[in-house]
Amino acid sequence: MNxxxxxxxxxxxxxxxxxxxxDKILGGAATYIGLSASFFKVKSAIVSVVGEDxxxxxxxxxxxxxxDISAIEVVKGGKTFFWSGRYHNDLNSRDTLVTELxxxxxxxxxxxxxxxxxDVVMLGNLHPIVQISVLDQLTATPKLVVLDTxxxxxxxxxxxxxxxxxxxxxxxxxDEEARQLSGEYSLxxxxxxxxxxxxxxxxxxxxxxxxxxxxxxxxxxAPALPLEDVFDPTGAGDTFAGGFAGYIAQSENIAFExxxxxxxxxxxxxSFCVEQxxxxxxxxxxxxxxxxxLQQFRALTQFDIALDTQETNA
Amino acid sequence: MNxxxxxxxxxxxxxxxxxxxxDKILGGAATYIGLSASFFKVKSAIVSVVGEDxxxxxxxxxxxxxxDISAIEVVKGGKTFFWSGRYHNDLNSRDTLVTELxxxxxxxxxxxxxxxxxDVVMLGNLHPIVQISVLDQLTATPKLVVLDTxxxxxxxxxxxxxxxxxxxxxxxxxDEEARQLSGEYSLxxxxxxxxxxxxxxxxxxxxxxxxxxxxxxxxxxAPALPLEDVFDPTGAGDTFAGGFAGYIAQSENIAFExxxxxxxxxxxxxSFCVEQxxxxxxxxxxxxxxxxxLQQFRALTQFDIALDTQETNA
Numbered sequence: 001m002n003x004x005x006x007x008x009x010x011x012x013x014x015x016x017x018x019x020x021x022x023d024k025i026l027g028g029a030a031t032y033i034g035l036s037a038s039f040f041k042v043k044s045a046i047v048s049v050v051g052e053d054x055x056x057x058x059x060x061x062x063x064x065x066x067x068d069i070s071a072i073e074v075v076k077g078g079k080t081f082f083w084s085g086r087y088h089n090d091l092n093s094r095d096t097l098v099t100e101l102x103x104x105x106x107x108x109x110x111x112x113x114x115x116x117x118x119d120v121v122m123l124g125n126l127h128p129i130v131q132i133s134v135l136d137q138l139t140a141t142p143k144l145v146v147l148d149t150x151x152x153x154x155x156x157x158x159x160x161x162x163x164x165x166x167x168x169x170x171x172x173x174x175d176e177e178a179r180q181l182s183g184e185y186s187l188x189x190x191x192x193x194x195x196x197x198x199x200x201x202x203x204x205x206x207x208x209x210x211x212x213x214x215x216x217x218x219x220x221x222a223p224a225l226p227l228e229d230v231f232d233p234t235g236a237g238d239t240f241a242g243g244f245a246g247y248i249a250q251s252e253n254i255a256f257e258x259x260x261x262x263x264x265x266x267x268x269x270x271s272f273c274v275e276q277x278x279x280x281x282x283x284x285x286x287x288x289x290x291x292x293x294l295q296q297f298r299a300l301t302q303f304d305i306a307l308d309t310q311e312t313n314a
Numbered sequence: 315m316n317x318x319x320x321x322x323x324x325x326x327x328x329x330x331x332x333x334x335x336x337d338k339i340l341g342g343a344a345t346y347i348g349l350s351a352s353f354f355k356v357k358s359a360i361v362s363v364v365g366e367d368x369x370x371x372x373x374x375x376x377x378x379x380x381x382d383i384s385a386i387e388v389v390k391g392g393k394t395f396f397w398s399g400r401y402h403n404d405l406n407s408r409d410t411l412v413t414e415l416x417x418x419x420x421x422x423x424x425x426x427x428x429x430x431x432x433d434v435v436m437l438g439n440l441h442p443i444v445q446i447s448v449l450d451q452l453t454a455t456p457k458l459v460v461l462d463t464x465x466x467x468x469x470x471x472x473x474x475x476x477x478x479x480x481x482x483x484x485x486x487x488x489d490e491e492a493r494q495l496s497g498e499y500s501l502x503x504x505x506x507x508x509x510x511x512x513x514x515x516x517x518x519x520x521x522x523x524x525x526x527x528x529x530x531x532x533x534x535x536a537p538a539l540p541l542e543d544v545f546d547p548t549g550a551g552d553t554f555a556g557g558f559a560g561y562i563a564q565s566e567n568i569a570f571e572x573x574x575x576x577x578x579x580x581x582x583x584x585s586f587c588v589e590q591x592x593x594x595x596x597x598x599x600x601x602x603x604x605x606x607x608l609q610q611f612r613a614l615t616q617f618d619i620a621l622d623t624q625e626t627n628a
Contacts, residue, residue, distance in 0.1 A: 089499075090499065185403075185404065186541070186542055186543060186544075187540055188540045188541060188542045189542055206523070209520070209523040209524075210523075210524075210537065212540060218613070219540055219613070219614055220613070220614060220615075220617075221537045221540070221614050221615060223524065223535045223537065226501055226502045226526060226533055226535070227500070227502060228500055228502045228503055229500060230500075257617075257618070260617045261617055261618075261619045264617055264619065265619075291621065294619065294621075299532070299533070299534070300533055300534060300535050301534075301535060301615050301616075301617075302615075302616060302617075303534075303571075303574045303575055303578055303615075303616075304571070304575075305575045305578065305579075305608065307605065307608075
């Protein structure tokens with residue numbers, strides 16, 4: 001089985017949406033990535049840090065999904081990274097209410113010896129220096145390195161972000177971040193400029209408006225599944241990235257045609273993530289449900305236009 | 315050849331975008347619909363009204379595209395409907411600067427005798443009473459009636475709009491209008507409510523974010539083609555509707571699977587419309603270019619995931 005190395009936060013989230021609010025619940029980029037990737041036949045490990053306040057049951061949950069948690073450092077006397085946010089009515093924007101870095105402030109990632117030769121590396125949203133440190137510990141070149149990041153690092157760690165971008169194959173960012181990073185409004189132009197910064201593949205996430213995969217002049221688009229209700233968008237982007245990375249790690253095929261499938265699986269898994277608060281839906285999700293939804297994605301996007309060649313009479 | 319009856323404005327537009335501005339140029343919903351539908355093998359006619367100030371060369375242009383203009387009334391001494399607007403920097407919103415109804419104020423549509431048995435009727439954006447008057451003049455039930463409308467009529471002619479909605483098969487509106495009309499934020503829920511108002515098929519246009527086709531529990535999505543530059547979105551929605559109606563009229567097939575193809579062709583043609591100001595791009599567009607772009611839409615959306623049935627092990 002291929003190895004997927006995941007680095008990112010394992011955290012507490014407190015979430016408020018128009019549909020309700022939660023106390024501190026399980027959250028964090030690596031948590032969502034790991035849960036999402038667990039639907040594929042891969043051997044995955046999370047590199048992260050938590051405090052002594054982090055419940056064993058959360059760690060057990062990750063273990064039950066066949067995720068190697070031996071590199072999730074538990075800091076004695078430390079407190080776990082905590083984020084709290086409130087979504088606006090349309091769920092497309094949110095205010096951060098609380099960010100407590102806690103143990104994350106001094107996080108020194110340690111890649112487990114048996115994962116320094118990982119086939120796919122998924123760098124979840126974290127300080128670019130932490131992401132670089134993970135790449136520095138690898139002993140073999142991965143088939144694919146995927147970088148997720150956000151506007152926060154563009155604002156306060158741009159040189160470091162540009163360093164890590166030079167060392168990855170794929171970057172996943174949202175549309176506003178792509179515009180900020182490139183200075184281009186057109187996403188086609190933005191992707192071209194970001195490509196020049198390093199990543200061969202540029203994935204632009206547009207939330208409810210789907211995701212674009214760019215590679216040179218090739219473009220692929222996966223819509224978000226139209227849902228009756230979105231309860232909580234938290235973790236959707238990480239779930240998307242986890243589905244993408246997990247599928248690629250399983251299939252061992254980094255051709256553009258196969259990356260398309262990864263984008264579809266990422267969108268598929270993200271469509272479940274938003275159906276309930278936090279990680280609830282992903283915890284109970286079955287592979288059968290994922291495969292059923294794959295049929296919905298087919299129905300949503302696939303068409304068959306028979307070409308009458310005589311139409312070409314212009 | 316099947317007959318497509320188009321009702322809508324034939325007008326002057328003056329447009330300002332971040333890329334430039336125009337004087338009075340050819341515009342109007344029926345103009346864009348007619349130009350777009352002209353790429354299909356259909357016999358189409360426009361029912362509309364203009365003033366004596368309307369240049370013969372514009373009428374000749376429509377005739378050169380095999381559009382029957384005998385039902386475009388030219389009002390002696392009258393002035394043509396004029397709209398002027400300025401787009402904001404992101405091109406997603408605009409301010410209307412001038413609306414002069416002129417001859418449109420007293421428009422009494424007269425369906426030509428040889429089109430009262432049209433196969434497909436495309437009701438372009440106009441007062442719902444005018445749209446109803448067109449339906450009242452038909453002598454045979456069309457295979458498909460498509461209604462385009464906008465928020466303006468929801469604000470000031472809602473009862474009449476609801477009347478015409480009961481008599482059409484397909485409605486095309488944008489996402490904000492769907493939300494206004496239904497009172498639902500979720501587009502899935504909005505489409506279900508709009509369906510209850512009459513139309514079997516609900517098409518929700520999301521501009522640069524593509525278009526959704528709803529029919530009962532079936533949903534199909536066509537993305538907008540990602541473009542390096544959008545110069546002028548004017549007429550894109552009408553071009554989309556014209557491509558949809560033209561394709562359906564040509565193919566004589568109103569099954570959901572074929573309406574999907576209509577949505578793809580609509581998106582295809584709209585992607586050209588926005589590349590230049592006004593109708594410029596549509597005037598010069600060739601069928602070869604449309605068929606080439608169909609390949610781009612395939613590449614953009616089609617995928618092939620081989621299912622390993624053993625994956626269903628949950």
